[in-house]
Amino acid sequence: IQVVQSFEATRRRCCRLQQDAQRAREQLTRVEAERAVLEVKLKHARNQVEVEMKKRHKAEAELEKQERKLQLVFESLMQEPWGSGVLSKEQCSVLSALAGRHLGVSLTAGRRSSAENESCQSLLSHSGISYDHTEDDTVRN
Numbered sequence: 001i002q003v004v005q006s007f008e009a010t011r012r013r014c015c016r017l018q019q020d021a022q023r024a025r026e027q028l029t030r031v032e033a034e035r036a037v038l039e040v041k042l043k044h045a046r047n048q049v050e051v052e053m054k055k056r057h058k059a060e061a062e063l064e065k066q067e068r069k070l071q072l073v074f075e076s077l078m079q080e081p082w083g084s085g086v087l088s089k090e091q092c093s094v095l096s097a098l099a100g101r102h103l104g105v106s107l108t109a110g111r112r113s114s115a116e117n118e119s120c121q122s123l124l125s126h127s128g129i130s131y132d133h134t135e136d137d138t139v140r141n
Contacts, residue, residue, distance in 0.1 A: 074098075 074095055 070098075 077095065078092070
């Protein structure tokens with residue numbers, strides 16, 4: 001009778017362990033599916049950040065190009081002999097102020113963009129998030 005009772009207790013314990021294992025497998029499946037969804041979201045977010053960074057760099061380059069053009073026009077106007085006769089002192093001072101302001105903006109923008117890049121990099125490095133292009137390359141191929 002004791003042997004039969006021992007077998008019955010062992011059988012019940014095995015059933016409980018099988019149920020626990022089944023619940024653990026189901027939970028693992030759910031967590032893996034959630035992880036896959038989060039990885040896809042992360043990949044999309046990384047791609048979006050990359051696109052936005054490219055747009056930003058392109059816009060900054062265009063801004064610098066336009067500022068250089070403005071500066072050249074300003075310098076040309078100020079160097080032409082007829083420029084001082086055609087432009088009043090007030091117009092010259094307005095042009096000087098505009099040129100000075102635009103030069104100041106480009107210098108400030110350059111500093112800001114590098115500071116933003118550093119802050120973004122530090123946020124990524126401190127948060128433990130890294131962007132590994134090798135994973136993206138294998139997924140795309």
